[in-house]
Amino acid sequence: MSIIHPVLLDERREAYAGSSVCFAPRCAPLRRTFFGVLAAPAFVRVVAWLLLWESAGLTGTAATALKAAPTDAGIRPTCSEIILRQEVLKDGFHRDLLIKVKFGESIEDLQTCRLLIKQYIPTGLFVDPYELASLRERNITEAVMVSEDFNIEAPNYLSEESEVLIYARQDSQCIDCFQALLPVHYRYHRPHSKDGETFIVINNPDLLMYCDQEFPILKCWSQSKVAAPCALKSKDICQWDNMKYRSVYENVTLQVPVGLTTHTSLVCSATLLVTILCSTLILVAVFKYGHFPL
Numbered sequence: 416m417s418i419i420h421p422v423l424l425d426e427r428r429e430a431y432a433g434s435s436v437c438f439a440p441r442c443a444p445l446r447r448t449f450f451g452v453l454a455a456p457a458f459v460r461v462v463a464w465l466l467l468w469e470s471a472g473l474t475g476t477a478a479t480a481l482k483a484a485p486t487d488a489g490i491r492p493t494c495s496e497i498i499l500r501q502e503v504l505k506d507g508f509h510r511d512l513l514i515k516v517k518f519g520e521s522i523e524d525l526q527t528c529r530l531l532i533k534q535y536i537p538t539g540l541f542v543d544p545y546e547l548a549s550l551r552e553r554n555i556t557e558a559v560m561v562s563e564d565f566n567i568e569a570p571n572y573l574s575e576e577s578e579v580l581i582y583a584r585q586d587s588q589c590i591d592c593f594q595a596l597l598p599v600h601y602r603y604h605r606p607h608s609k610d611g612e613t614f615i616v617i618n619n620p621d622l623l624m625y626c627d628q629e630f631p632i633l634k635c636w637s638q639s640k641v642a643a644p645c646a647l648k649s650k651d652i653c654q655w656d657n658m659k660y661r662s663v664y665e666n667v668t669l670q671v672p673v674g675l676t677t678h679t680s681l682v683c684s685a686t687l688l689v690t691i692l693c694s695t696l697i698l699v700a701v702f703k704y705g706h707f708p709l
Contacts, residue, residue, distance in 0.1 A: 494635030495519020497660035499622060501667045508601040510669070516583060516593045516622065516660070518632070527627035530583040530593045531643055531655055532620045533561075538574045539615035539671065540599045541567050547579075547598075556596050557582040557647045570603040582647050606674035617667040623655035636660065 496519050504511040514532055536542055542560065544567075550556045562577040579597060586592035604613050623641055626633060637656040645653040674682070 495632060497636060497658060498663065499660045500663040503667055503669060510599050512597045512599050514595045518591045529625045531623040532581040532583055532595050533623060534579045534581060534597060534620040535618055536577045536579060537615055537617060538576055539571050539602055541602055542579055542599055543567055558597055559647060572605055574602060601671055604671060604673045606676045608676045611672060611675055613671050613673050615669040615671055619662045619666060622658045622660050624658050625653050625655045
């Protein structure tokens, strides 16, 4: 058994006193304080922990977090999106332009609202006003021409852009959708020297909306006010909201076949020969089977 000198023992005690390790006599008061806090009543422990937090500088952080939580958790109102889609049906020189509009809100909430589509018809197309009148009589569409002095027989290079108002109807296959149908026809185009085709671009229409009462969707997407008839057969003028929307396609492009200038002589010669042949056959039939009174 080794014997430690008293001087060395005092030096070791002083060294341990400056470190994090302590002997039982020195740590006894600290242990009594710690276990005393645990044994105290609940409110005393709460006060003790708050004092510890205050001394550590955590009270301000906790209070700030508690105040910021309700603000971050709040729900901001959002606007439902309006989506427009244009499609061209059928083939050939006579097409149908189908326009569909989808709302984020239920149509049941928009029963008092009406939807009007202002479609711009480019010079390469035309809409027959007599055909529209027939479709209105059969309750197929509710469209009316806006432009006056409209010539449906003018070629592309002599015509002007026209406008059509279409009162959209609810889509039976979509709960929150409207749709409108417009028949369009190709105009005659000049022949080209190289390419045997040309393109017609149909731009997106103006979407107008009129409601008897205010809705959040009007406040969100209304851009301006536009004066237009309240209904197809009404002479009253209403102030419609010009709505902002998102289009599925930027625009609709149609491909139109045209003649080539290099075929001009061939086409003219063939047309002249066919005309002479048909005229000759008609005259022969008239003189052979016709009865001429004397």
